[in-house]
Amino acid sequence: MGRAPCCEKMGLKKGPWTPEEDKVLVAHIQRHGHGNWRALPKQAGLLRCGKSCRLRWINYLRPDIKRGNFSREEEDAIIQLHELLGNRWSAIAARLPGRTDNEIKNVWHTHLKKRRGGPERGRHDAAGGGKKHKKPRSEKKPAAAAAAPASPERSASSSVTESSMASSVAEEHGNAGISSASASMSVSAKEESSFTSASEEFQIDESFWSETLSMPLDGYDVSMEPGDAFAAPSSAEDMDYWLKVFMEAGEVEDLPQI
DNA sequence: AACCCCTACAACCGCGGTGGT
DNA sequence: AACCACCGCGGTTGTAGGGGT
Known part of the structure; x- marks a missing residue:
C-alpha cells in the first residue's frame, strides 16, 4: 500500500x-x-x-473532550473494557464519552496497568490489532518549543461517538466558538440524561456506567453478534463468555490465561 | 536551595485498512 | 486487479512539572 x-x-x-x-x-x-x-x-x-x-x-x-482526572468509575470501566478488548484504545474510547484513545492509553500506561497488578498481565497487545515493529527513534523533537500547549475550554462534556462528533461540530456550528459548540452538541437523549450541562461539573452516576457498558460495540469488530454485545459484562464470570466468543473468532491463542 | 527522579501527557512514527481510480 | 492516497490506530518517545531527598 x-x-x-x-x-x-x-x-x-x-x-x-x-x-x-x-x-x-x-x-x-x-x-x-x-x-x-x-x-x-x-x-x-x-x-x-x-x-x-x-x-x-x-x-x-475537539469540543466534546472531557479533560481532567478520570473518575474511579471511568478507571474501572477502562480496566474492564481492556480486559475485553485488549489494547483497542479507540474501541475503549468509544465507550467512554469525552475521552480520547490517546488519553485512555496514557492513563492505562501510567497507573491503571500498575493498579491491576504489575506490568502487562498477559498479552493484551496481541488482541489489540497486533502491531509489531518498533525500531527505536533516535532523533526526535527539535527542542523544547517553550509554548506550553494552551488549553482551550476544558469543561466540555458531551457524548456522541467520535466520528459523528467532529463533523457535526464542524458543519453545524459556524463561528460559534468551541465552548458554545460543546454546549449545544447533539447528544442522544439517553446519554444526555447522564451528563450535566457543559458548564457544570461532570457527574457520573451508576446508571451512566451501566448504560455505557451495556452499549453495543457498534462499529467495532470484536467478532460477535450485535445482539450479544455486552449483555451484562460485569465480572470475571463474564470472562468465560468472552473467552468463548474470542475462541470462536479464532483469536484465543493471544488471550491471556484468566 | 539545588538536584534528581518519577509521573503525566502531548505529540510523533509507522503500519494496516479501505476507498477511489 | 492493481495501484495509490488517505485515514485511523496503536506504540513509543520527549519534555515539563511535581515531589522527594
Whole structure:
C-alpha cells in the first residue's frame, strides 16, 4: 500500500502546538469541516502535516473532550473494557464519552496497568490489532518549543461517538466558538440524561456506567453478534463468555490465561 | 536551595485498512 | 486487479512539572 509521505516534507512544523495554531485549526474546522486532513493544513495556512492536525483536533481541540482526572468509575470501566478488548484504545474510547484513545492509553500506561497488578498481565497487545515493529527513534523533537500547549475550554462534556462528533461540530456550528459548540452538541437523549450541562461539573452516576457498558460495540469488530454485545459484562464470570466468543473468532491463542 | 527522579501527557512514527481510480 | 492516497490506530518517545531527598 502507498505510504503517506506525510510529515517527511521539510518545512513542516513539529512539536507542541501554539495557541495561535490551535485557533487557526479550530476556526478552520468550524468553518469548513475536516473532509480532507491532508489538504486542511494548506487551506488553513498551517505549517503542519494533516496527520498532526488531525491528532491535535481529536486529542485536544475537539469540543466534546472531557479533560481532567478520570473518575474511579471511568478507571474501572477502562480496566474492564481492556480486559475485553485488549489494547483497542479507540474501541475503549468509544465507550467512554469525552475521552480520547490517546488519553485512555496514557492513563492505562501510567497507573491503571500498575493498579491491576504489575506490568502487562498477559498479552493484551496481541488482541489489540497486533502491531509489531518498533525500531527505536533516535532523533526526535527539535527542542523544547517553550509554548506550553494552551488549553482551550476544558469543561466540555458531551457524548456522541467520535466520528459523528467532529463533523457535526464542524458543519453545524459556524463561528460559534468551541465552548458554545460543546454546549449545544447533539447528544442522544439517553446519554444526555447522564451528563450535566457543559458548564457544570461532570457527574457520573451508576446508571451512566451501566448504560455505557451495556452499549453495543457498534462499529467495532470484536467478532460477535450485535445482539450479544455486552449483555451484562460485569465480572470475571463474564470472562468465560468472552473467552468463548474470542475462541470462536479464532483469536484465543493471544488471550491471556484468566 | 539545588538536584534528581518519577509521573503525566502531548505529540510523533509507522503500519494496516479501505476507498477511489 | 492493481495501484495509490488517505485515514485511523496503536506504540513509543520527549519534555515539563511535581515531589522527594
